[in-house]
Amino acid sequence: MKIIWFKYFLFSLEAINQTKTEMKRRKFIKNTSVIGAAMGLPINLKLNKLNVAVIGSGLRGQSHIGLLLQRNDCNVVAVAEPNDKMLEMTRTLFGKREQTQPKYYSNGNKDYLEMLEKEDLDLVIISTPWKWHTEMAVACLKKNIYTGLEVSGAFSLEECWDLVEAQENSKTHLYFLENVCFRKDVMAILNMVRNDLFGELIHLECGYQHDLRGVKFNDGKSAYGSGVEFGNNGFSESSWRTEHSLHRNGDLYPTHGIGPVAQYININRGNRFLYINSVASKARGLHNYIVEHEKGGPDHPNASLDFKLGDKVTSFIKCNNGETVVLHHDTNLPRPYSLGFRVQGTKGLWMDVNKSIHIEGMSKAHRWESQEEYLKQYDHPLWNRYEQDAEGAGHGGMDFFLINSLIEHTKRKQIPCFDVYDAATWMAITALSEKSIATGSSPQAFPDFTRGHWVTRKNDFALGNEY
Amino acid sequence: MKIIWFKYFLFSLEAINQTKTEMKRRKFIKNTSVIGAAMGLPINLKLNKLNVAVIGSGLRGQSHIGLLLQRNDCNVVAVAEPNDKMLEMTRTLFGKREQTQPKYYSNGNKDYLEMLEKEDLDLVIISTPWKWHTEMAVACLKKNIYTGLEVSGAFSLEECWDLVEAQENSKTHLYFLENVCFRKDVMAILNMVRNDLFGELIHLECGYQHDLRGVKFNDGKSAYGSGVEFGNNGFSESSWRTEHSLHRNGDLYPTHGIGPVAQYININRGNRFLYINSVASKARGLHNYIVEHEKGGPDHPNASLDFKLGDKVTSFIKCNNGETVVLHHDTNLPRPYSLGFRVQGTKGLWMDVNKSIHIEGMSKAHRWESQEEYLKQYDHPLWNRYEQDAEGAGHGGMDFFLINSLIEHTKRKQIPCFDVYDAATWMAITALSEKSIATGSSPQAFPDFTRGHWVTRKNDFALGNEY
Numbered sequence: 001m002k003i004i005w006f007k008y009f010l011f012s013l014e015a016i017n018q019t020k021t022e023m024k025r026r027k028f029i030k031n032t033s034v035i036g037a038a039m040g041l042p043i044n045l046k047l048n049k050l051n052v053a054v055i056g057s058g059l060r061g062q063s064h065i066g067l068l069l070q071r072n073d074c075n076v077v078a079v080a081e082p083n084d085k086m087l088e089m090t091r092t093l094f095g096k097r098e099q100t101q102p103k104y105y106s107n108g109n110k111d112y113l114e115m116l117e118k119e120d121l122d123l124v125i126i127s128t129p130w131k132w133h134t135e136m137a138v139a140c141l142k143k144n145i146y147t148g149l150e151v152s153g154a155f156s157l158e159e160c161w162d163l164v165e166a167q168e169n170s171k172t173h174l175y176f177l178e179n180v181c182f183r184k185d186v187m188a189i190l191n192m193v194r195n196d197l198f199g200e201l202i203h204l205e206c207g208y209q210h211d212l213r214g215v216k217f218n219d220g221k222s223a224y225g226s227g228v229e230f231g232n233n234g235f236s237e238s239s240w241r242t243e244h245s246l247h248r249n250g251d252l253y254p255t256h257g258i259g260p261v262a263q264y265i266n267i268n269r270g271n272r273f274l275y276i277n278s279v280a281s282k283a284r285g286l287h288n289y290i291v292e293h294e295k296g297g298p299d300h301p302n303a304s305l306d307f308k309l310g311d312k313v314t315s316f317i318k319c320n321n322g323e324t325v326v327l328h329h330d331t332n333l334p335r336p337y338s339l340g341f342r343v344q345g346t347k348g349l350w351m352d353v354n355k356s357i358h359i360e361g362m363s364k365a366h367r368w369e370s371q372e373e374y375l376k377q378y379d380h381p382l383w384n385r386y387e388q389d390a391e392g393a394g395h396g397g398m399d400f401f402l403i404n405s406l407i408e409h410t411k412r413k414q415i416p417c418f419d420v421y422d423a424a425t426w427m428a429i430t431a432l433s434e435k436s437i438a439t440g441s442s443p444q445a446f447p448d449f450t451r452g453h454w455v456t457r458k459n460d461f462a463l464g465n466e467y
Numbered sequence: 468m469k470i471i472w473f474k475y476f477l478f479s480l481e482a483i484n485q486t487k488t489e490m491k492r493r494k495f496i497k498n499t500s501v502i503g504a505a506m507g508l509p510i511n512l513k514l515n516k517l518n519v520a521v522i523g524s525g526l527r528g529q530s531h532i533g534l535l536l537q538r539n540d541c542n543v544v545a546v547a548e549p550n551d552k553m554l555e556m557t558r559t560l561f562g563k564r565e566q567t568q569p570k571y572y573s574n575g576n577k578d579y580l581e582m583l584e585k586e587d588l589d590l591v592i593i594s595t596p597w598k599w600h601t602e603m604a605v606a607c608l609k610k611n612i613y614t615g616l617e618v619s620g621a622f623s624l625e626e627c628w629d630l631v632e633a634q635e636n637s638k639t640h641l642y643f644l645e646n647v648c649f650r651k652d653v654m655a656i657l658n659m660v661r662n663d664l665f666g667e668l669i670h671l672e673c674g675y676q677h678d679l680r681g682v683k684f685n686d687g688k689s690a691y692g693s694g695v696e697f698g699n700n701g702f703s704e705s706s707w708r709t710e711h712s713l714h715r716n717g718d719l720y721p722t723h724g725i726g727p728v729a730q731y732i733n734i735n736r737g738n739r740f741l742y743i744n745s746v747a748s749k750a751r752g753l754h755n756y757i758v759e760h761e762k763g764g765p766d767h768p769n770a771s772l773d774f775k776l777g778d779k780v781t782s783f784i785k786c787n788n789g790e791t792v793v794l795h796h797d798t799n800l801p802r803p804y805s806l807g808f809r810v811q812g813t814k815g816l817w818m819d820v821n822k823s824i825h826i827e828g829m830s831k832a833h834r835w836e837s838q839e840e841y842l843k844q845y846d847h848p849l850w851n852r853y854e855q856d857a858e859g860a861g862h863g864g865m866d867f868f869l870i871n872s873l874i875e876h877t878k879r880k881q882i883p884c885f886d887v888y889d890a891a892t893w894m895a896i897t898a899l900s901e902k903s904i905a906t907g908s909s910p911q912a913f914p915d916f917t918r919g920h921w922v923t924r925k926n927d928f929a930l931g932n933e934y
Contacts, residue, residue: 202748203779277744281669282789312670322749334827354821360801368803441910
């Protein structure tokens, strides 16, 4: 290792900027670190500046790019995006920030493969429609490029296994980009859980409860609530997300809820999900929205569609260590946004819907307290350190922490805090819930994607204030 | 009918007070009304003053007696109660109110049968430990005495059918005493549901979330939290309720949640429960309570018991009309009291945990509003009329409405708003949830206790401001 360090040091001193030489350096570091890993040696190599590509620069991809461009430790060197309007918006973003334009790969949905072939990349971020996620991640892992994959639910368990196998045959890692794990209150509660405020955890709730009617439909030109079109006639998410509500019935979007819960109870790290049951209500919300919208009406062609997604899908999960988890999915009805968290243990509980906490011996018996003082006192060290830097970043600042974590993990070639086994497990909820609903709410066992390693794996998410 | 009315009128005029004559009158009315019913004629006979007996004058029975003694339309003529301490408290209650003591039947658990044999009763209220409920109600129905049965969960579906068959072979009715249907906010929400504020209902939640550790254990002398004893060493509820937590694993107490929900979505009246799935968390709370209590400790004999009831039992129900219902049962952990109501439709939702409402077009998009103004505006006519009378009655006044409804229904010999089919259906949740948990959360179909009549039955609960 000393020799490697020495050579690396020399390269650093020379401050080489020429692309060709830089590419050689990068290939050298990659190879040596692979050798180090193969030899079971600690890898102390840390890349200082990453070459990053983004597949899918829609609104979500542009948000990621915006955060990447604020950093001095990465260059966004390539973007794969087939949609003209999104390409134009992406170009404008680089222009506004006075940054060198990346190489664009815009020749259809598969041009990203050309990009992976031609570019020398340390990291690819995938923020495309759900149906592309696995195929794209598998392609990146095959090229041994560290992969940041946006969240979604799986179509099948086979798809989850594809991800796991691609990872296990790769020399790099898959980071599953679940931003809510970094939400300020969610991290403060994690801190409280780890400080045993709630005692032994018993029951958890979470979900995705978000009135998406104005996201699932628009006028094809602007994003939110501007009409009742979707698919080929829609813009942004309505062009691809809505078809899932038309054809599928299950918990289509489980990760924002289950990601944080998985941290609280160490899923895939000493604990695992055993089985899930799901039930779906009738579907009324999307049809009603089309009929009642000023640009819709009972005679609009979309008013005759039979949306299969139940307006409210409810699931529960039994865990190996005896905890139960309730998941809500509720995206077709008028309602305030809520991930519906509940963290309950032998000493007390937190609920986010009433922003309240009860801790035995601290709270008055049988009474709620405001969460406010607790969240302040147990503010997570990461937020304590980086809150100002996160200001203005997407989703209340949590996207800053997510991208920072992704970049720092990539630089160190580290196993991510949310890795391929988490991705497979969390994504599997969608496929399993569809199967449960299709079979009258029968229980569906989770595969053990870790092949038994969950027993000894450790939870190292956000243990300190580093990243 | 005219003749019957005329005779009844004559009796009324005579204002007969002598017991013997009164007994004859009562038997005559009973018989004539039975004849009327058999002839398919409307029964306009209304008893003016009821002879009431109470089986089980523990703390709950005493609360009922207290309310009965405030009324001028009933005499509490008999009480069956085998426990000396409870008998003494009951005598004191009558004494304090300067009321004639009832006849006491205290010769063991079966002495109530003697009471049913000897007394001339219009109404019996059963407020005994759960395991006696069905057998006692069946005995009362066999005697054709209008029966008010306290709520509980069933041990088996057969028990529920026993109740139904006893009712169907009887000339009178069973009123299932679910008081939460009369809770002020619950009734205001019913009023909102009926005024279509929430649109078509889609999803509901409810439950029983009440830290009962101090109820399940005491010192055998006083009721709440005074020790870690139960069963033969316990006082009041701990003497019988706790054994259920020791041996059983299911939703042991579903009716306070499901009763109101059943009103909102017309269960057994145009709608019905199809199936239920349940899951139970590990059980820690009761053991920990014993170990940590100053009168307990790790060496206390009860610390070695293996309580089977999961600390958190969660169920969901699918309804015939497409609604889903989530039920919570959570009685072994430190927490604030909450029945966890959620009423969600195509136009908006109410949740009681954050006391908030969102109604599309009235509330700001994606924002909660306080429930306060809505509950005021839609205050139920019954509360509007009787709120002052209810003041001081148990459980925030709702017990006043319950007893008033029971008495008025009995006087009119009416089919109760919560009848034997509701009792059977709601109680069945316990047996079905135990079976679901015992079989790895498999779905359990509800029997149709109405034998098809749910299709045409109408919901007439609290349609006006009468009772």
